[in-house]
Amino acid sequence: MVGLAEYTSRPKETWRGWQWNRIAERLAGDSKAPSAQRRACSRATALYLCGPEDIDRQVALGKGFRTENLVAVDLDEASILRVREGGGIGVCARLEELLVTWPADWPIDVVVADTCTGFSASAIGLFAALVASPGVSDRTVVSVNLQRGRDKDTTEWREKIGGGLGAIGEELPKHRGHEWLMGCNCLMAAISANRLPRGISRNDVMAARVHGLLERQEPVTQTYRNSKRSVRMDSVVFRFGLANSPECNGLEAANALRQAFAYEGMVPKPYSDTRIARCRRRLAALRAVRTRRAG
């Protein structure tokens, strides 16, 4: 468990401001004008990992987000109860499960995954969930914060993806946020290249796909040191960039993608039916509370 002081450390506070500024700019179509950013934020729905202190909410409200559109998410029930006591709305669920069960008629504009974990298998699963989420579109702004180190379980995955990127003249970056994005982009490119007819160069198609994605995503990165433990945190903010097709939506698609994203030795379990059913119930309850408040 990360100590509370680490959520309020100066480097983290500075980073948090940087993150929401980058999000606001992207929502406003890269506009630096505060009024355009406030307008865009006031209409946007954001899902964010709240943690025990829910500090992000104040920063987001300051940028113009509305309470009813700021959905706190955490596996920790006590954190969600605290959000509700403070007047906010939230769901106790795994972010990936929430994304794949999210309704298509409630577009998600922002996903903030300040996980405070390393580049683990669940970070790879998060990308698969974003691809398969009915609420996520190519315009959704995503922010991911990953700890450098503590990621032995994905060393083999990263080495393999590094080889794939090498074949198209790209390197796997050391920055964990950038590495996560490049690695997952490379996998998405490989999945589409696998469907090619004979005679077309797989590498050419992959290179075009990865570069095209990066152009749309316009990722920006930041690194800060968590002062107490001197842990390095690598974060990336980008537009998702991947157009969501109906055949790649929802639970089945998410399970298939998790398999496609895996490698020998890292076999992801399919989402549990019980957990997904619970997530759907909680999401329905969240919507009911939100509607009641609006009325």
Ligand SMILES: C[S@@+](CC[C@H](N)C(=O)[O-])C[C@H]1O[C@@H](n2cnc3c(N)ncnc32)[C@H](O)[C@@H]1O
């Ligand atoms: C670093 S804290 C968030 C801190 C918050 N962003 C802030 O700036 O104060 C991360 C929180 O996310 C939760 N968490 C981590 N991974 C999660 C996941 N995949 N789904 C849901 N909750 C998750 C943890 O329980 C923890 O409370």
